[in-house]
Amino acid sequence: MKINNFLSIIALTSVLLGCHNNALPSNHQSNHISTKQTLSIDEQLSLLTQHTWQFEKGENLIDENLKLLDGTITLNFAKSEKRGEMHDPDYDLNYQYHFSVDAGCNHNSSIVGFDKTTNKVIKIKTMSFSTLVGCYPDHETTIQHFIKNDNISYQVDENQLLFRDDNNQTLFFKKKP
Numbered sequence: 001m002k003i004n005n006f007l008s009i010i011a012l013t014s015v016l017l018g019c020h021n022n023a024l025p026s027n028h029q030s031n032h033i034s035t036k037q038t039l040s041i042d043e044q045l046s047l048l049t050q051h052t053w054q055f056e057k058g059e060n061l062i063d064e065n066l067k068l069l070d071g072t073i074t075l076n077f078a079k080s081e082k083r084g085e086m087h088d089p090d091y092d093l094n095y096q097y098h099f100s101v102d103a104g105c106n107h108n109s110s111i112v113g114f115d116k117t118t119n120k121v122i123k124i125k126t127m128s129f130s131t132l133v134g135c136y137p138d139h140e141t142t143i144q145h146f147i148k149n150d151n152i153s154y155q156v157d158e159n160q161l162l163f164r165d166d167n168n169q170t171l172f173f174k175k176k177p
Helices: 002-021 041-050 139-147
Strands: 053-059 074-079 096-102 107-114 128-130 153-156 160-164 170-175
Touching: 041 074, 041 096, 041 153, 096 139, 107 139
Parallel strands: none
Antiparallel strands: 053 074, 053 170, 074 096, 096 107, 107 128, 153 160, 160 170
16 A cells, blocks of 8 residues: 555656656846836936847747848937927827938938827827939838837836837847947
8 A cells, every 4th residue: 555655655756757847948048128117207208218229139020121130220319409390290209200210222301190198109290301312222210100100009117119010020139239
């Protein structure tokens, strides 16, 4: 009887260890920004303007142009100080930011709007400017269209910036050294 109990305990232990070793791996080295973020929208937007952001990677990409993005792409943001002809006259100037994209070919500039209470990009009435060089692939325009598209969310911390759409396509940028 003692031998049967001992063998049962060994068998059960083996099964449990086998299940543990076959568990799905956890992703402890994820590039996602912590969801425990306690920064206010204004603090996040301030961080956004303090750095040049370099494209790092994309995840869950289904758009063929987004799949072509590479590390040559940089983003810069600057808080709008006074309303100009590029700004939306109907949206709060404090949440309109100059936005530029450079990938070594074109240089695109525009204004992007941010929601005052959520981590969402807001569609505003604005114009865009470009050096109009015929580039292929046109990373600058691809990034600009993605970020200024409908239903884009963002997250920013000291070292990383990400933009995500409703299809969970996510673009990661890191603080440029």
